[in-house]
Amino acid sequence: MSYAAITANDLQTGDVVFWASGRWVEQFAEAELFDAAETGEAALDAAKAQATRVIDPYRIDVALEDGLPVPISYRERVRALGPTIHPDMGKQAEGGSVIKAMQSAHGAARSSGRLGLIRLKK
Secondary structure, three states: OOEEEEEEEEOOOOOEEEEEOOEEEOOHHHOOOEEOOOOOHHHHHHHHOOOOOEEEEEEEEEEEEOOEEEEOOHHHHHHHHOOOOOOOOOHHHHOOHHHHHHHHOOOOOOOHHHHHHHHHHO
16 A cells, blocks of 8 residues: 655745644644555645645655655655754654655655645646
8 A cells, every 4th residue: 555645835934834633733744644546636625725824835745664654756855854964954854763764765756746746836
């Protein structure tokens, strides 16, 4: 089974946020995971309805590595972790098992959810 999560940027702070049970959270480890086949359309619609809170919510593909969720796309891992040149800054500085899993993940696949968003904007 493959998984997906929903992400966006907070309009007030610019921070990357993730959808979790009807609200936005800052930590990827708290993100709600959906069956990628179902894509969490109802949740994505609910997330998009909060247009005054976030900008451009979209679905990202997630894999489980050793039982921990990790965005498949390198871009999404960077967004979830923080600046790549300063591992002592951003969300990655807080540590934890999901952070370590994202830091050690490999692959540069694009998220199918982001590709869908790009296609819609053309």
